[in-house]
Amino acid sequence: MGEEKIKEILHQAGLKYTPGRAALIDFLWRASRPLTQEEISLGLKESGLNKVSIYRALDSFLQAGLVHRLESGDRVWKFAFCGCGSRGHCHPHFICRACGKVECLTKVHLPEVAASAQGYIIEEQEVYFKGLCPGCS
């Protein structure tokens, strides 16, 4: 992602531009799938961004709606850059039980579920498919 675009995104979110955060956004954007802090740390090794700083940056991105955060069954947060803007997850995710990787199924259309039972206010919806990915099946 271009530096100018990243500056614009951070500015619009009310966050400061720093080399670490720019590298983080670019890395998430290029991955185009949810990543753990560990995966991010490995990928940004040369940038030297601290583990705590990564978590804090991701938290502020989350609050600003720049990323989605999800658990995929192993009690580890995964973060994905997402430009859809909605607070709820805009697309389902596929979790491979063999390699553990998570993918965004941006092309899968989710039908509307009329779950507006009495008194329930539904703000977000998350859908997970679990099984084997093409590489593992």
Add this chain to the structure above:
Amino acid sequence: MGEEKIKEILHQAGLKYTPGRAALIDFLWRASRPLTQEEISLGLKESGLNKVSIYRALDSFLQAGLVHRLESGDRVWKFAFCGCGSRGHCHPHFICRACGKVECLTKVHLPEVAASAQGYIIEEQEVYFKGLCPGCS
């Protein structure tokens, strides 16, 4: 739940009948919603079942398909007794962002999603609705 019924369930699962496990199954069955280990410990205080024993019993129940296990966004396992038999979750769950409680939406019908993209083998499906429950809205 009756003692005979519990004995039958445990026997069918190849597990021994113990007072602790019987109390655990009955408690989960009466709750009819996913509970954390902490909630279970509080509810079974008088039974004195140890935290580790609860986790180990729940794990064996999980393997036997007697319970479902899910994460509801706070990195804490929740376990629910479920007689549906399927390994995948047979119904969606509602998570209240205010009180944190999770409910099984057994009455909500999930439409089939044709997500059988090339190479993906889908074994389970989990659907979460997040928002406010009747008590918190």
Add this chain to the structure above:
DNA sequence: AATATAAACGCAACTCAATTGCGTTTAGAG
């Protein structure tokens, strides 16, 4: 009923992702 044995249990110690505290550095507005 007695015995054998594998499962279940309790306690203490451990793991590890995530968070907190705190002092230092830096971005960016004025």
Add this chain to the structure above:
DNA sequence: CTCTAAACGCAATTGAGTTGCGTTTATATT
């Protein structure tokens, strides 16, 4: 250039969940 709040790094802490290990107990078999 200066000032201030945001961002950062390091070390210590938290807490759900797990592991090791010795003891107890359910239950099948003699």
